Amino acid sequence: MRVLVQRVGSATVRVGGQTVGAIDRGFLCLVGVTHGDTEQEAAKLAAKTARLRVFEDADGLMNLALADVGGEVLAVSQFTLYADAHKGNRPSFAHAARPDLGERIYEAFVHALRAQGVPVKTGVFGARMQVELTNDGPVTILLEA
Numbered sequence: 549m550r551v552l553v554q555r556v557g558s559a560t561v562r563v564g565g566q567t568v569g570a571i572d573r574g575f576l577c578l579v580g581v582t583h584g585d586t587e588q589e590a591a592k593l594a595a596k597t598a599r600l601r602v603f604e605d606a607d608g609l610m611n612l613a614l615a616d617v618g619g620e621v622l623a624v625s626q627f628t629l630y631a632d633a634h635k636g637n638r639p640s641f642a643h644a645a646r647p648d649l650g651e652r653i654y655e656a657f658v659h660a661l662r663a664q665g666v667p668v669k670t671g672v673f674g675a676r677m678q679v680e681l682t683n684d685g686p687v688t689i690l691l692e693a
Contacts, residue, residue, distance in 0.1 A: 555687035569669035574619035580629025594660030
C-alpha cells in the first residue's frame, strides 16, 4: 500500500464537473493499493498519516500534526501509484490491486483516519476525477506499508 501525502493549503476533487470533496489546510492523500494489502496495513498508514508532523510550529520547524493545526484530509484513490514504466513507454498496472480489493482497502484507510479523529473528505472510487491542490511548501511524502 502506498499513500502519497501532500501538505496543502486547499484541495478539491470533482467528478463530472461536480465537487465531491474539498478541504482547506491539511493533506491530499493519494491512496494506492496492491495485491495482498490488508485492512491492518491501511490502519497502520492511517495512523502514520494522522500523526505525521510536517506542519510548522511557532519556530518554523515541522513539529505539528493534523490535529495540532485543525487540518483535514482529502483521500483520493490512485491505482497509478503502482504503475511500472521500466519497459517501454506505456506503463503496466499489473501491480495495482483489482478494483474490489482496492476499494475495500481504500475504504479501510478512510475509516481508520476518521477513527483517529481526522476530518476526511473523499473522491469517488473508480471514477475519473479532476483534482486541484495548492501544495504548501511544497511538502510531498510517500508512505508505504
